[in-house]
Amino acid sequence: MEAQPKGMSDAAPFGVYVHWPFCAAKCPYCDFNSHVRYGGIDEARFLAAYLAELAHFAEAAPGRTVTSVFFGGGTPSLMAPHVTGAILEAIAGHWTLDADAEITLEANPTSVEAENFKGYAAAGVNRLSLGVQALDDASLRSLGRLHTAAEALAALMLARDCFERISFDLIYAREGQSLDAWTGELTRALGFAADHLSLYQLTIEDGTPFAALHEAGRLRVPESEAARAMYLATQELCEAAGLPAYEISNHAIPGSESRHNLVYWRGYDYAGIGAGAHARITQDGTKRALSTLRLPEDWLAQVEVRGHGIVSDEPLRARETAEEYLLMALRLAEGMDLSRFTALRGEPLDETRLDALIAEGLLTRNGARLTATPSGRLVLERLILELAA
Ligand code: SF4
Known part of the structure; x- marks a missing residue:
């Protein structure tokens, strides 16, 4: 039997994922569908397209109770709070939004983005997932991050005043990182932790600047045995601090697991809107796998003509x-x-x-x-x- 996180209703879980595909800069390790647009974007046009695609998914999956919404990216904390609010309003208009719905927004902890936290909370976001990634400035610089450790901690403190639930991410097995350095950093992080932590081992993804550096011998990450020791130490430290692993990279106080990610991992249906989003929708007993165009401008152009940016819609056997x-x-x-x-x-x-x-x-x-x-x-x-x- 699957234990439900606290506050979760009996409704069959159904999630809505909203992908915001823009970032202020591209981190050299990242292979997500994220794009930098130095000239800015037409946010009103994108909002209209999000609303149109939501209406399309609502027709494909009518009558559901939305138990979670996740604004992921990219960097959704670059989205104006009124855009977040309008999307949430549309979701509540198309479906029943569960009274205890978990509404998460991923944010980068720069001071500029932290200024919007109150606005997101007012729009209905009740859980923030902060991309802290490391607690020292040298590591943050080498990861290509735009924030300092002090900014990240200030954002975390501000988030505590605005949101009921907070998670933050750290990356370990970084260049030159020893087991002692990681356990020291994690112990410090656990002192700041709220109810959830995502702890990812650095992976070298094909096609990224880190992959090129790694291949050229200019980026040395811990060997697999050392990374394994870091993983095992992570499990022990988090467990001892009351945030056991409920998934390979995710740790929570029992009952505070990410309900949205549980929708994926437990195999339930979810809608996915925005460029490069994925969805699983069951229709007439058959689960369908859908995905949208990855390039934001292509997605926008197709939504404006056809009402959705779907590029693939296949029944799963x-x-x-x-x-x-x-x-x-x-x-x-x-x-x-x-x-x-x-x-x-x-x-x-x-x-x-x-x-x-x-x-x-x-x-x-x-x-x-x-x-x-x-x-x-x-x-x-x-x-x-x-x-x-
Ligand atoms: S901020 Fe996140 S999504 Fe954007 S480039 Fe960096 S890691 Fe990728």
């Missing part, structure tokens, strides 16, 4: 839906429901393979629940490939 559930749910500490998997795929997982992975200490089984152990979560890709084969 039973096997694909089941495998997506497996892939997502095994990221969670609560694991997956084997009977749900069997119902989705029409056949159970191979018992011999399951037993072998359990014997290897990578999985545990408790009745119908299958969970990856901490060691299993470190080799999740391999686990999933073997289970889905």
Whole structure:
């Protein structure tokens, strides 16, 4: 049985993701769909397009109760608060917005963006996710971040006055970072933590400036054994501080998990609007995978003509839906429901393979629940490939 975060209603979870694809600068490690537009953008035109695409999704998924909204990016804290408010109003107009809906906005902690926190709260945002990333200025500079550590902490303090719930992100296994340096930084961060932390290991993504530097030998990140030690220390420190991992990179006071991300990881439906957004909508018993055009201007032009920026809309076969559930749910500490998997795929997982992975200490089984152990979560890709084969 999946325990519900506190305050969550009985309505079947349904999330709305809003992608704001613009950033003030491109961080050298980032491969997200984010774009810098030095000349600015026509925010009113983009808002009209968001509202049009929302109406399109509301027709495709009528009658749902929205349990979470997530403004992600890019940098949604570059969005004017009145734009956020208008989008939230439209969501509440098209669907029932659950009285306890979690409404998150991702923000970068520059002082300029922090000035808008009160405006976002007034617009209805009740949870802020801050991209702090590191607690020292040298690391922030090498990550290409535009804020200082002092600005990040000031933004965090301001956020505490404006939002019921706050998460912040840190990146570890950075260039030259030792295990001691990371555990010291994390211990400090836990002193500032509210109810949620996202702690990501730096990954070198293809096509980024960091990938080019890494290939040229000019960027050295900790070896995999050192990164593994940092991951395990992260689990221990967060657990001891009362924020255990509920997902590979996410830690929360029990009951304060991100409801929106749980929608993805537990395999529920969600709408996704904005350039490069993804959605999963079940219609007549078939789950459909949708995505929108990635380039903001292309997306805008198509929405203005067709009312949506959707570039791909495919029905998922039973096997694909089941495998997506497996892939997502095994990221969670609560694991997956084997009977749900069997119902989705029409056949159970191979018992011999399951037993072998359990014997290897990578999985545990408790009745119908299958969970990856901490060691299993470190080799999740391999686990999933073997289970889905
Ligand atoms: S602010 Fe975030 S989304 Fe934008 S470039 Fe940096 S990491 Fe990517």
